[in-house]
Structures are given as C-alpha cells and as structure tokens.
Amino acid sequence: MARATSSRIGVAVVASLIAVLVIGAALLVWLWLGHNPNSGVEPAPSPQPAPSTTSTIPAATPAPTQTPSPTEPVAMPGPTLEPSPAVTSTPQSTSTPARQPTHTPSPTPTQPPKPSVYIRTFTASPDPIERSGTVTLTWDAPGAEAVGITRLSPTGDIFLEPEAHDLPAQGSMDLQVPDNYVESVKYYLGARDATGELAQAYVTVGVLCSYDEYIAPRCPLSQVHPWAAYEPFERGHMVWREDTREIYVLYDDGDYETYLDTWQEGDPVVIPGTPPPGLYAPVRGFGNLYASQPQARERLGWATAEEEGYTMWVETRPGGSGRYPGITTYFTLPDGTVLNLYPFTSTWQSLP
Incomplete structure (x- = not known):
C-alpha cells in the first residue's frame, strides 16, 4: 500500500514538471510573438496545466519533492528576443519640374496716329568737307507746307541767320560753309504743315583741319x-x-x-x-x-x-x-x- 502511494506521488511530480516546462515554452513563444510588431500571428493561448489526480485514498504524509541532481541541467528561459527595428524606406524627393511661364500673348501695341507732317530724311554730302567747302543738303518732309534750313554757330549752341526758307516739302540745295567753321558745321531743318504743327531735324557735317600741327587744344582758325x-x-x-x-x-x-x-x-x-x-x-x-x-x-x-x-x-x-x-x-x-x-x-x- 505504501509502495502504491509513493508511485502515485512520483507520477504527480513528473506531471507537474512537464506542466512547468510547457508553460515556460509557451511563455517564450508569447513573449517573442507578442513583442514583434511585424508579426501577424496571434500568440497561442497558454496551455492550462493538467489537473493533478486527486487520490481518493486517505492522504498520507507526502514524500519530499525530488530535487534534480546537479548533473541534470535545469532549462532556464532564454533572453527575450527584441525584434530588430524595421527599416523604414525614406521616400526619395520627387523632382518637380520648373514651372514654365505661361505665355501670355502681348497685346498688339496701338500705333500712334502718324503726324500730319514729319521729316522722313535730312542728309548732307559729302561728309567731311574741306574748310570753306560746299555741302549738299537733301530732305524729305511729307505733309510740310513750308521748310526752312538754318546753320548753327561754330560752337553749335545757337542759331544763326537762316540759310533758306519757304522751301518745298522735298528737295536739295548746295551751301558753302563759312571759313570760321574749322571742325564741323551743324544744320537745322524745320517743317510746318497748314495747321502750324512743326517737325524738326538736325544734320552735322565734319570739316577737315587745315593744319597738320598746332599748339591750340583743337584745330585752329x-x-x-x-x-x-x-x-x-x-x-x-x-x-x-x-x-x-x-x-x-x-x-x-x-x-x-x-x-x-x-x-x-x-x-x-x-x-x-x-x-x-x-x-x-x-x-x-x-x-x-x-x-x-x-x-x-x-x-x-x-x-x-x-x-x-x-x-x-x-x-x-x-x-x-x-x-x-x-x-x-x-x-x-x-x-x-x-x-x-x-x-x-x-x-x-x-x-x-
């Protein structure tokens, strides 16, 4: 009878050890799966320990729990595995093409009304001329009722006597340049229409210096x-x-x-x-x-x-x-x- 009781107690101890090992293994699996954010697996439920067999025999003084010998290693739970951080792919910046200016068609400029009188051309030839030489002035002033030509002073700052007036709207004339013009001579042309509106133009003709050497700062008289x-x-x-x-x-x-x-x-x-x-x-x-x-x-x-x-x-x-x-x-x-x-x-x- 004592041998049968001892046998049952041993079976119960072994069953308890097996239950502890199963629970430890389940705990390890739960820890690994439960802390892995990338795992889609639900942790398995911890197995319930097998119920101990309850003896209907009157309880006897239980035998001391068997302590494993030092030669039998005890399975220790391993270190908790921390999941490696998932490498997050940083999206590359998308190259945004430069905005092209929107082509807005320029408005067609409004052409100002053409004046009733204007000077199309006013020219002189030859250019340059010899000192005291003759120059030919040619002009074209559409819309002009009267045209006049005036020679400016040798320094070009004031008007002198008119060379000619009441000229036609288009024409040419020869003029001799006075001797006191030693570098250039400047002419003014004015054209008026019937209403008195005035158009103006200038032309400058160079004069060749008569001296190869001189002590004055510029060509002398x-x-x-x-x-x-x-x-x-x-x-x-x-x-x-x-x-x-x-x-x-x-x-x-x-x-x-x-x-x-x-x-x-x-x-x-x-x-x-x-x-x-x-x-x-x-x-x-x-x-x-x-x-x-x-x-x-x-x-x-x-x-x-x-x-x-x-x-x-x-x-x-x-x-x-x-x-x-x-x-x-x-x-x-x-x-x-x-x-x-x-x-x-x-x-x-x-x-x-």
Whole structure:
C-alpha cells in the first residue's frame, strides 16, 4: 500500500514538471510573438496545466519533492528576443519640374496716329568737307507746307541767320560753309504743315583741319609764325608781335592788356627812376610803353632780364559762345610755353 502511494506521488511530480516546462515554452513563444510588431500571428493561448489526480485514498504524509541532481541541467528561459527595428524606406524627393511661364500673348501695341507732317530724311554730302567747302543738303518732309534750313554757330549752341526758307516739302540745295567753321558745321531743318504743327531735324557735317600741327587744344582758325620779342618782369611779362605791332602786357595776377606799339626807330625813351642792381629798365618799344603807362609800370616792377627776340607760333580759335563768340589767341614764349589769351575776360593762362 505504501509502495502504491509513493508511485502515485512520483507520477504527480513528473506531471507537474512537464506542466512547468510547457508553460515556460509557451511563455517564450508569447513573449517573442507578442513583442514583434511585424508579426501577424496571434500568440497561442497558454496551455492550462493538467489537473493533478486527486487520490481518493486517505492522504498520507507526502514524500519530499525530488530535487534534480546537479548533473541534470535545469532549462532556464532564454533572453527575450527584441525584434530588430524595421527599416523604414525614406521616400526619395520627387523632382518637380520648373514651372514654365505661361505665355501670355502681348497685346498688339496701338500705333500712334502718324503726324500730319514729319521729316522722313535730312542728309548732307559729302561728309567731311574741306574748310570753306560746299555741302549738299537733301530732305524729305511729307505733309510740310513750308521748310526752312538754318546753320548753327561754330560752337553749335545757337542759331544763326537762316540759310533758306519757304522751301518745298522735298528737295536739295548746295551751301558753302563759312571759313570760321574749322571742325564741323551743324544744320537745322524745320517743317510746318497748314495747321502750324512743326517737325524738326538736325544734320552735322565734319570739316577737315587745315593744319597738320598746332599748339591750340583743337584745330585752329588761323596759324602764323611772326618775329617777336619777350622780356620778363618782377611781376609779369611783355610780349611784342612784329606782324600786328601789338604788345601784350601780362600780369602775374592773371590779367592782361594789349597796347599798340607806337615807338619808332630813333625815338628817345626816358624811364623814371633807376633799377636796383640785378634788374633792368626796358628799352625800345617796351621802354616807351613802360615810361608812358605808370599803372603798368607799377604792376610789372623792373625787368629781370633783357629782352630777347624769337619766332613765335600764334593761333586763333572761336572762343566762348553766343552769336558773336569772339576769338581766343594762343602763342608761344621763347622756352616753348603756350599761353592762352581770353579777350572777353581780359585774362590769360599758361597751358599744361
């Protein structure tokens, strides 16, 4: 009887161990499947342990639970497998084609009404011309009742006398260019219709320079090379020109005066006072002017050297502006310095 009871107890212990192993295995499967977000498998329900056989025999003192021997390894639950993070595919940016501008048809520009009078052409030939040469002007001004042509000043800033007026709407004419145009000449054409509406146009013709060399900044009106005399003073200069018998008195403050040389060979010259050592009293025409013009004498002081003769370069150009612009003069000193006289301001300067 005791052997049968012991046998039943052993069977119950073995059954309990098997149930524990089954439950552990199920737990491992549940842990792995339950924590895997990508798994679509539902974890299997944990198996219920088999019910122990209840003995109808009066309970006896149970035998001690059999402890596995050290040589029998006990199955330990393995480490929980963490699911690898799923690699999420990052979508590549889709290339968006650049927006093409929408072609909006441009509105057809509204053409302004054509004026009742306009200048289709206004030309000159030949271009350039020789100095004092002849130029042919040709024009076409549809709708014009009257056409007039005017020549501008040598500096191109004002209108001079009309060349012609009451001309037909279409035509040509020859005009001689005045001698004082040395670089270019500019013409103006005006055309009016019956209502007084005006159309205008300009044409410029080049003029060839008459000189290969010149000391003025631009082509001069005239160029001569007269004999001259020069003398320096404490506060200025005197310059005499043989061709015009003029004496230029140049003061260091920038003013100048022009005198006519009235001295004749043999005329006496009496200079007031005596120059200090190293300075000189002017003679001949310079001395005559110096003695007769006390104001000039005071402004100049004594001469610092005797006068000397040389060949002077003298050139003229149109100066200033306006209807009568005047003439500006350029000339050289013995050392080659170029001076410029402005007659409308009575001033002079040395060119660089």
